[in-house]
Amino acid sequence: MNIRDQFPALQRTINGQPVVYLDGPAGTQVPQRVIDAVSNYYATSNANTHGRFASSRQTGELIREVRKKLAVFLNADNENCISFGQNMTTLNYSLSRAIGRVLRPGDEILITQLDHEANRGPWLALRENGVVVREVRMLSDGTLDYDDMAAKLNERTRLVAMGYASNLFGTVNDVFRVREMTYRTGAWLLLDAVHAAPHMNIDVGSVDCDFLLCSAYKFYGPHVGILYTRPGLLDSLPTDRLRTQEQHAPFSIETGTLNHAAIAGVGAAIDFIASLGNGPNLTAHLLTGMANILHHEKELFHKLVSGLMNTLQVKLYGPPHDVWPRCPTVSFTVEGSMASHVCQELGEQGIFAWDGHFYAIRAAEVLGQIPFGGFVRMGLAAYCTHEDVERTIEVMKKHYD
Numbered sequence: 281m282n283i284r285d286q287f288p289a290l291q292r293t294i295n296g297q298p299v300v301y302l303d304g305p306a307g308t309q310v311p312q313r314v315i316d317a318v319s320n321y322y323a324t325s326n327a328n329t330h331g332r333f334a335s336s337r338q339t340g341e342l343i344r345e346v347r348k349k350l351a352v353f354l355n356a357d358n359e360n361c362i363s364f365g366q367n368m369t370t371l372n373y374s375l376s377r378a379i380g381r382v383l384r385p386g387d388e389i390l391i392t393q394l395d396h397e398a399n400r401g402p403w404l405a406l407r408e409n410g411v412v413v414r415e416v417r418m419l420s421d422g423t424l425d426y427d428d429m430a431a432k433l434n435e436r437t438r439l440v441a442m443g444y445a446s447n448l449f450g451t452v453n454d455v456f457r458v459r460e461m462t463y464r465t466g467a468w469l470l471l472d473a474v475h476a477a478p479h480m481n482i483d484v485g486s487v488d489c490d491f492l493l494c495s496a497y498k499f500y501g502p503h504v505g506i507l508y509t510r511p512g513l514l515d516s517l518p519t520d521r522l523r524t525q526e527q528h529a530p531f532s533i534e535t536g537t538l539n540h541a542a543i544a545g546v547g548a549a550i551d552f553i554a555s556l557g558n559g560p561n562l563t564a565h566l567l568t569g570m571a572n573i574l575h576h577e578k579e580l581f582h583k584l585v586s587g588l589m590n591t592l593q594v595k596l597y598g599p600p601h602d603v604w605p606r607c608p609t610v611s612f613t614v615e616g617s618m619a620s621h622v623c624q625e626l627g628e629q630g631i632f633a634w635d636g637h638f639y640a641i642r643a644a645e646v647l648g649q650i651p652f653g654g655f656v657r658m659g660l661a662a663y664c665t666h667e668d669v670e671r672t673i674e675v676m677k678k679h680y681d
């Protein structure tokens with residue numbers, strides 16, 4: 281996939297070597313078209329919405345257009361299912377406060393040990409209202425214990441809040457199976473698709489979830505959080521909102537002025553993914569574009585994982601690395617070295633990788649990794665290359681074989 285010249289950040293060098301960006305799970309680099317969309321917004325149509333003049337009308341139209349693109353991206357019914365926020369965490373907190381107001385003491389919420397804290401903390405906070413929050417177990421291979429979930433799901437469960445994919449292990453959860461389980465009890469299903477959205481087609485229609493969240497900075501866009509809600513559902517929730525703002529979906533959870541310029545960039549990020557595919561319409565372009573991204577990432581992932589497996593001191597975690605669906609994200613520990621030390625070493629050689637728990641802190645606790653500084657995490661993106669992976673393996677072998 282030859283898209284590298286679209287990404288100005290890939291020109292960066294450290295000690296004369298091009299940077300290898302394996303930090304995508306914490307945020308991808310952005311193509312020039314995203315940078316242009318953000319700066320063009322400021323140059324041409326910067327205004328607040330709802331005014332009776334050109335730049336304000338253009339801003340309103342732009343935001344509507346980006347909602348429409350995201351509705352196609354997620355296969356949502358229409359743009360009124362798409363709300364914006366500062367990031368996923370802030371949107372999820374807003375949603376949890378609204379849901380907290382319609383739950384009664386004794387109602388139950390299921391969260392999981394595998395999830396990012398952004399999909400645990402907001403729900404755990406509802407314990408203050410007498411809501412019972414139960415936690416589904418994670419197995420040692422970084423997959424969910426679905427039997428435990430079935431045992432904990434009952435007629436009092438009002439919400440299952442879980443990840444679509446794990447940002448720690450790349451696990452793709454069986455959300456279709458969970459949806460079947462929740463049908464039996466009538467619980468809402470909320471999916472954190474932040475880690476899944478950069479790597480796979482998300483189809484809220486076929487999963488039939490009630491809520492889904494993602495974050496554009498993980499899929500080549502700016503820092504904007506995105507919330508999908510099932511048609512009609514947001515209107516029934518008492519969100520925090522001013523009496524002066526619009527009281528219905530998608531606006532009723534959007535407090536204050538949105539980041540218009542960044543939203544312009546989100547539209548360009550969708551266009552970027554679409555540009556990697558083909559077909560008669562945006563849906564086809566996005567489906568094939570995303571399939572092409574994953575195809576490329578899979579090839580690199582195979583090479584990366586094989587190299588790491590053959591590095592003596594490395595221990596890989598998570599579900600089997602050659603079984604898909606999964607995300608091209610791998611976490612590992614290095615015998616005798618703190619994760620921070622390994623990432624420092626890599627960073628000095630221009631290889632950018634994260635160490636720690638990546639806010640999937642509960643999973644790291646369950647595996648007993650917190651005292652050792654967590655894991656080293658490497659994640660692939662559309663712009664990564666075979667040379668990137670080869671250089672990474674070379675450095676890893678030099679120091680840790």
Ligand SMILES: Cc1ncc(COP(=O)(O)O)c(C=O)c1O
Pocket residue numbers: 305306367368369370396398399443445446447472473474475494495505639
């Ligand atoms: C799986 C997952 N969920 C949620 C979040 C939080 O997203 P945001 O930074 O948009 O709040 C992240 C960020 O790393 C993530 O990886």
